[in-house]
Amino acid sequence: MPSIPCPNCKTQIEFDLKDILNSKNFTCTTCNIKITLSYEDNKAALKNAKEKLDELKDKLDID
């Protein structure tokens, strides 16, 4: 599962890419800050994760 570092405590927060596309909010499990992940706002950070996901999809041959 892809993850991003918490902007406050640097804990790696796992996320599902489709949650980002739905602009879901996340809460850091370590410091409990709320993080809103928007794909548009986090393109650079998420691009790599998305590419990996696409690559994985190709390998698994799923939709």
Ligand SMILES: [Zn+2]
């Ligand atoms: Zn945190």
